[in-house]
Structures are given as structure tokens and as C-alpha cells.
Amino acid sequence: MVLIRVPPRRPHFDKILIANRGEIACRVIRTAKKLGIRTVAVYSEVDADSMHAQLADEAYCIGPAQSSDSYLRIDKIIDICHRSGAQAVHPGYGFLSENAKFAEMLAAEGIVFIGPPASAITSMGSKSESKNIMTTAGVPCVPGYHGTNQDPDFLLSEAQKIGFPVLVKAVHGGGGKGMRTVHSALDFKEALASARREAQKSFGNADVLVEKFVTRPRHVEVQVFADTFGNAVSLWERDCSVQRRNQKIIEEAPAPGLSPELRTDLSEKAVAAAKAVNYVGAGTVEFIFDKDTEKFYFMEMNTRLQVEHPVSEMITGLDLVEWQLEVAAGNPLSLSQSEIPMVGHAFEARIYAENPRNDFLPDSGRLLYLSTPEPTTIFAPALPPALAVTSDSLSLVQTMPPPRVTPSVRLEQGFGVGAQIGVFYDPMIAKLVVHAEDRTAALRVLRKALDDYKVVGVSTNIEFLRTLAGHQAFIAGDVDTGFIPKHREEFFPPITDPGVEVFAQAALFVVLRERTSLTQSPWSSLGARRFNGDALKRTIALQADVDGAIPSTIAVTTLGPNLFDVAVTLSSGVETVYAFVSAHLLSPTELVATLGLRACRTTIVSQTPPAHAAASAVHSTMERLHIFADGERTSLVLPSPTWLRTLGGDGLGAGAGALRAPMPSLVVEVKVGVGDIVEQGDAVIVLESMKTETVLRAPRAGIVKAVGCAKGEMVEEGKELVDIEQSEEA
Numbered sequence: 001m002v003l004i005r006v007p008p009r010r011p012h013f014d015k016i017l018i019a020n021r022g023e024i025a026c027r028v029i030r031t032a033k034k035l036g037i038r039t040v041a042v043y044s045e046v047d048a049d050s051m052h053a054q055l056a057d058e059a060y061c062i063g064p065a066q067s068s069d070s071y072l073r074i075d076k077i078i079d080i081c082h083r084s085g086a087q088a089v090h091p092g093y094g095f096l097s098e099n100a101k102f103a104e105m106l107a108a109e110g111i112v113f114i115g116p117p118a119s120a121i122t123s124m125g126s127k128s129e130s131k132n133i134m135t136t137a138g139v140p141c142v143p144g145y146h147g148t149n150q151d152p153d154f155l156l157s158e159a160q161k162i163g164f165p166v167l168v169k170a171v172h173g174g175g176g177k178g179m180r181t182v183h184s185a186l187d188f189k190e191a192l193a194s195a196r197r198e199a200q201k202s203f204g205n206a207d208v209l210v211e212k213f214v215t216r217p218r219h220v221e222v223q224v225f226a227d228t229f230g231n232a233v234s235l236w237e238r239d240c241s242v243q244r245r246n247q248k249i250i251e252e253a254p255a256p257g258l259s260p261e262l263r264t265d266l267s268e269k270a271v272a273a274a275k276a277v278n279y280v281g282a283g284t285v286e287f288i289f290d291k292d293t294e295k296f297y298f299m300e301m302n303t304r305l306q307v308e309h310p311v312s313e314m315i316t317g318l319d320l321v322e323w324q325l326e327v328a329a330g331n332p333l334s335l336s337q338s339e340i341p342m343v344g345h346a347f348e349a350r351i352y353a354e355n356p357r358n359d360f361l362p363d364s365g366r367l368l369y370l371s372t373p374e375p376t377t378i379f380a381p382a383l384p385p386a387l388a389v390t391s392d393s394l395s396l397v398q399t400m401p402p403p404r405v406t407p408s409v410r411l412e413q414g415f416g417v418g419a420q421i422g423v424f425y426d427p428m429i430a431k432l433v434v435h436a437e438d439r440t441a442a443l444r445v446l447r448k449a450l451d452d453y454k455v456v457g458v459s460t461n462i463e464f465l466r467t468l469a470g471h472q473a474f475i476a477g478d479v480d481t482g483f484i485p486k487h488r489e490e491f492f493p494p495i496t497d498p499g500v501e502v503f504a505q506a507a508l509f510v511v512l513r514e515r516t517s518l519t520q521s522p523w524s525s526l527g528a529r530r531f532n533g534d535a536l537k538r539t540i541a542l543q544a545d546v547d548g549a550i551p552s553t554i555a556v557t558t559l560g561p562n563l564f565d566v567a568v569t570l571s572s573g574v575e576t577v578y579a580f581v582s583a584h585l586l587s588p589t590e591l592v593a594t595l596g597l598r599a600c601r602t603t604i605v606s607q608t609p610p611a612h613a614a615a616s617a618v619h620s621t622m623e624r625l626h627i628f629a630d631g632e633r634t635s636l637v638l639p640s641p642t643w644l645r646t647l648g649g650d651g652l653g654a655g656a657g658a659l660r661a662p663m664p665s666l667v668v669e670v671k672v673g674v675g676d677i678v679e680q681g682d683a684v685i686v687l688e689s690m691k692t693e694t695v696l697r698a699p700r701a702g703i704v705k706a707v708g709c710a711k712g713e714m715v716e717e718g719k720e721l722v723d724i725e726q727s728e729e730a
């Protein structure tokens with residue numbers, strides 16, 4: 001007979017404040033609701049109607065849009081805690097989540113910080129100090145300079161010692177910001193300056209470290225959890241190798257192809273790392289794994305809940321936010337290492353407002369239309385604790401027989417239809433999480449879910465993710481952080497002309513919707529005329545939404561209430577006629593049509609130009625139709641009639657020397673003045689949008705004719721920033 005002494009369980013908090021926004025705030029609120037904990041949201045002025053503010057029991061405005069005036073205002077957040085009676089604060093990720101001062105100030109006010117002790121944040125928040133701690137603890141680190149000397153010449157000499165390529169990293173960085181890969185000494189100083197500037201802005205500290213750039217690395221990280229009683233466990237690893245701009249876009253658990261021995265080794269090292277800093281709560285120990293040498297190195301520890309935590313939840317059946325709340329309330333971890341399940345395989349795809357074809361630059365705008373795959377679950381699946389093989393060891397989990405895994409789809413959203421994805425915050429819109437029996441099955445579920453994910457209003461990476469999830473090398477699990485550049489050609493094949501069926505469907509949509517609307521918009525073609533008494537023939541011009549596209553013409557003849565002849569003449573001159581097409585609109589965005597022998601149901605969403613945009617040949621000033629058919633998306637433009645364009649003054653369609661803002665952004669630096677002579681490729685303007693810096697370079701050599709922006713100014717997408725006149729002799 002064994003007597004087990006269970007410490008009395010401490011009650012949960014009654015009320016917590018969530019110092020964050022978007023999907024993570026919503027995620028935390030959901031678990032709090034499940035546990036009967038009341039929630040307090042804080043929001044900035046532009047987030048007044050946001051989902052997180054609506055989901056919470058109470059919500060308070062804490063200031064203007066800029067994070068530094070709202071989500072980063074410690075004083076205001078503490079004040080709201082007092083006013084609302086919140087006993088604890090969940091910081092989410094980003095913002096104040098890894099701010100030791102915040103944790104300390106909360107403690108001083110008697111408010112619990114749902115996270116690690118300030119001392120652990122401080123040690124691990126610095127990539128330099130954490131590397132020193134790890135080296136002492138016997139965990140290998142990437143070779144490099146992690147010291148305090150920040151002199152550019154000195155750092156350059158260190159880089160030369162390490163050998164190019166090197167990576168310049170913000171010591172207090174995160175989210176891939178303040179990081180630059182440098183291939184040669186020539187580029188070093190410009191990259192250093194840019195990294196420092198970004199670091200200063202994002203983290204309030206410009207210090208950098210320089211380390212060896214591993215050329216074929218995998219990013220493998222371990223989820224750890226520790227309680228206040230000195231217990232620490234690993235919830236296994238995640239592979240987050242597929243990245244762009246040093247930021248993860250698709251993550252999975254467990255890591256494919258990892259041997260049980262390596263898994264155990266990594267987990268043990270990660271737990272040791274957590275114990276070395278007396279860690280408490282959820283943390284992630286990141287490793288870089290060199291595919292060539294099969295060696296792994298400690299990279300950094302994130303002292304917070306990670307964006308990609310759901311994949312670990314899916315394979316362990318746990319709710320990590322619930323675990324965080326338990327630990328913060330002073331309760332011990334509910335499972336020992338040997339009881340932690342590892343069942344099936346999970347993926348997370350991050351849905352970003354961005355433009356993959358344009359170097360993944362962030363996009364902003366309103367979510368005009370949103371149709372997501374149907375989630376089958378809100379939390380992780382309930383799994384039985386693993387059978388203890390040996391007590392409290394990290395040896396491989398064995399559950400006999402393994403529980404059946406029902407494929408599941410989970411959505412972590414922070415924004416609904418109508419929400420503005422603004423330039424002030426991160427461009428992540430949502431996360432799509434899937435779980436299934438094994439990797440192949442999970443990928444199949446992911447692809448289907450991505451097919452069903454439709455967004456209009458901002459460019460997204462959804463189609464890119466879909467291509468990725470269907471890529472042979474990815475299916476084979478052959479990933480490293482250079483995966484996207486390596487397969488660029490396959491990910492971005494040349495854009496082909498839309499198919500005939502797409503043009504036919506779009507034209508039918510235009511004809512059908514006008515029956516239901518009283519006002520005839522000037523954006524549709526004007527060539528309507530009656531002929532043969534009762535038949536009505538409309539000719540509509542449509543073109544692909546790519547530069548230089550030539551319009552195709554579609555003649556739609558109405559034969560009866562829902563019966564049409566459709567003749568499509570492609571720009572190539574090829575004509576296709578569909579006779580006796582039956583078609584109708586199921587809803588303002590759903591077209592049903594029988595083309596030939598095929599019945600198709602198509603989602604078509606119209607995006608009208610902003611009211612103030614003058615008509616011109618620039619696509620963003622015209623109506624666009626987004627057609628979602630057979631898992632593919634096509635965007636067509638209804639060209640504005642030429643007469644309207646002359647009214648609008650198409651003078652805007654400037655020459656080859658004009659540099660325009662590729663997205664709404666803040667002008668960080670103007671490097672030229674009128675009259676300056678520039679070479680092709682010279683950095684001319686530095687922009688910042690969604691915490692990312694973009695350098696605009698001279699498209700050709702010449703003389704600066706005009707500068708249309710100033711440092712510190714917010715500029716709209718498409719605004720002409722600099723005009724460069726070709727010099728005479730060039």
C-alpha cells in the first residue's frame with residue numbers, strides 16, 4: 001500500500017487581465033472561460049471593435065494605436081488591473097511578455113504575472129547572457145561573438161574571424177526582427193546599421209551579436225514546463241524550419257525523422273536549461289540543428305507561450321494556457337515526464353496578411369470577405385496520460401495500444417469580417433491547426449483546410465501555404481530553413497492566364513448581380529444593348545490582375561430568366577462559346593452555373609476601389625473580382641472605361657524612375673534630396689511597416705527629380721516617394 005500525499009489544490013484566480021490583442025488574447029480568454037475565470041481585455045483606440053475586446057467580460061481602452069502608447073504602457077495596464085480587480089496578468093506573446101521590468105512592477109503591486117520569474121526573463125531575454133549560461137551548463141552554442149563591444153569596426157573584425165556568412169542578431173531580439181545575414185565584409189556595415197535600427201525600434205536596445213551562419217539548419221525547439229516546486233518536464237519538440245524573413249510560417253510536432261535518442265537528448269538538455277535558471281511556467285528552448293553535421297546548438301530560450309504552442313497541445317492533449325494558470329496559481333504540474341502523451345502529428349500554418357510574390361512584404365487592409373474551413377475542435381483532443389514505462393524518466397513514451405486519432409481542424413482567429421489589419425501591429429491574421437494519425441494524414445487535412453480558406457481585402461499567404469503543403473520535398477519531411485528560397489521557382493511559377501471557365505463565370509456574375517441592384521455602377525462595362533426584341537446582350541471586358549495583362553471580352557446573351565449564351569474571346573483571339581448556360585446567384589458571393597456538362601459552384605467576391613481613388617490604369621483603382629474555384633484563386637480586374645480614366649487624370653501612371661510605397665508605411669529615412677545623383681541599386685528610402693524595414697532602391701541611375709515624402713511621415717500604398725530622371729548620357 002503506497003500513500004500518496006497530494007498538496008491541497010489552490011483555487012484559480014477569479015479574474016485575469018490579458019495584456020495583448022489578436023488571436024492570442026482570444027486564445028487565453030477561451031481557456032479562462034472554460035475554467036470560469038473572468039477576463040479583462042485592454043485595447044488601443046483602433047482596436048475598439050476588435051474580437052478580443054468583445055470576447056472579454058470587460059474591456060478598457062489604454063491609448064492610441066502605436067504600441068508604445070497603448071499595449072506597451074505598463075502604468076496603464078497596472079491601473080486597469082486595480083480598477084477591474086484583476087488578480088493576474090497574462091501577457092500573451094510579443095509586447096510585454098518578455099519584459100522583466102513589467103513582471104517586477106506587477107509583483108510590486110501584488111499582481112501575479114502569468115509567466116516566469118523576472119530573473120529568468122532577464123537571463124534568457126538576452127541572447128548573449130543565455131548563451132553564457134548554456135555554455136556553462138554544457139549545452140553547445142553556435143560559435144560567435146556575444147560580448148558587449150558594439151564598435152562597428154570591432155564587430156566586423158569578429159565577423160571576419162568567424163568567417164562569412166555570418167548572422168547579425170539583436171541581443172534582445174525576437175520575431176526574426178533585427179537580424180541580418182551577411183555574406184561579405186563589403187555588406188557588413190550597412191546590414192549592421194539596419195539591424196541596429198530595427199532592434200532599437202522593436203526592442204528599445206540596439207545591441208547585436210555576431211555568430212556563424214549555419215547554412216543548412218533545421219529549427220527544432222522543445223516545449224518545457226516548470227512549476228514552483230522545482231518540477232520541470234518536456235512536452236516534446238516542434239520543427240519550425242520552414243521560415244521566411246527568419247520567421248516561422250509552418251510548424252509541426254513531433255519533428256519529422258528525429259530518432260528517439262535525439263529526441264530524448266534534446267528534451268533532457270531543454271529541461272536542464274530550464275532548471276539552470278529556476279524556470280517557472282511555459283518556455284521554449286530553441287535549437288539549431290546542422291543537417292550536415294547532425295549537431296545541434298542552443299539558439300535561445302523564449303520565456304513565454306509561443307505562437308506555435310497549439311501543435312504541442314494537439315499531440316499531448318493538453319491545454320497549455322490552463323497549465324500556465326495552474327502553475328501561476330501555485331499548483332504542481334499535473335503530469336510527470338513519463339505520463340506525457342505523444343500521439344499523432346500536428347501542423348500549424350500561420351495565415352499572414354502579406355504578399356509572398358513580393359518578397360513576403362506585409363499587406364494591410366480591411367477583411368472584406370472571410371470564409372474559413374469548419375473547425376472541428378476548439379481545444380486539443382482529450383488523450384489518456386501515457387503509460388509510465390519507467391517512472392519519471394525521459395525515455396520514449398509507449399502507449400499500448402496507441403489511442404485512435406480522429407482528424408481535427410482547429411482555428412485560432414483574432415479578427416473577423418470587417419476587421420482592419422492595420423500597419424501598427426503584426427500582420428498575422430490567424431492560425432490554422434490540424435491533427436491526425438500521422439504526418440501524411442495531417443498534411444492531407446491541412447491541404448483541404450487551406451483550400452477552404454478564403455480571404456478578400458488583404459493579400460494573404462494562403463495559396464502559398466497550400467502549394468507548400470503539397471510540395472514533394474515538404475511531404476517527404478526534407479526541410480531546412482533555406483527551404484523556401486531553395487524551391488522558389490516551384491513555389492512561384494509564372495502566372496498563367498486565367499482559364500476560359502473563370503472568365504465565363506466572372507461575366508455571368510457581373511450580369512446576374514446587376515439584376516438585383518438598382519444602381520448601375522460605372523465600374524461595369526457600359527456596352528448593354530437590346531437586340532432581337534427581348535434578348536439582352538452585354539459585352540464585358542475582364543483582365544487578369546497582373547501588370548501588363550490584356551483584357552479578354554465576354555459576351556453574355558440573356559435567353560431567359562436564368563439562361564444564357566456566353567462567348568469568351570481571350571486576348572489571344574481564341575473564342576469559346578457556351579450555349580444554354582443555366583446560372584443563378586445563391587447569395588451575393590455564390591454563383592451556380594452549368595458550363596458545358598459541368599455544374600460548378602463558385603465563390604466570387606467583388607472588391608471595389610477606395611472611394612477617393614481617381615480612376616486610372618493602376619489596378620488598385622479599379623474593381624477587382626476574386627474567384628475561388630476548384631481550390632484555386634484568380635483575381636480579375638474590370639478595367640475602368642477609358643473616358644473615366646481621362647477624367648481621373650492618368651498622369652499618376654508615372655515613368656520607370658518613380659519609386660512608390662509598396663504598402664502603407666512609415667518613412668524611416670530619406671536618403672536623397674532633389675538634384676542628387678544616384679546609381680542604380682542605391683538605397684533611397686527606408687520604410688517601415690508592421691515592424692519590418694524595407695529599403696527602396698533606385699530602379700535606374702539618374703538625378704533625383706522629386707521627393708514626395710519626409711522622414712516620419714505615414715504614406716499610403718502606391719504613393720510616389722521619389723522620382724528619378726534618367727541622366728542624359730545614360
Ligand code: ADP
Nearest residue numbers: 093094095174175176202203248306307308426
Ligand atoms: P515565435 O518564436 O513563437 O514565433 P516570435 O519570436 O516570432 O515567436 O515572436 C512572436 C510574436 O511576437 C511575433 O508576432 C513577433 O512579431 C512578436 N514580437 C516578438 N518580440 C516582440 C517585441 N519585443 N515587441 C513586440 N512584438 C514582438
Ligand code: ADP
Nearest residue numbers: 142173174175176177212213214219246300481
Ligand atoms: P528570434 O528571437 O527572432 O526568434 P532566433 O535566434 O531564434 O531569433 O533565430 C530566428 C531564426 O533565424 C531561426 O529559427 C533560424 O531559422 C535562423 N537562425 C538563427 N540563428 C542562425 C544561425 N546561426 N545560422 C543560421 N540560421 C540561424
Ligand code: MG
Nearest residue numbers: 174175286300
Ligand atoms: Mg527564436
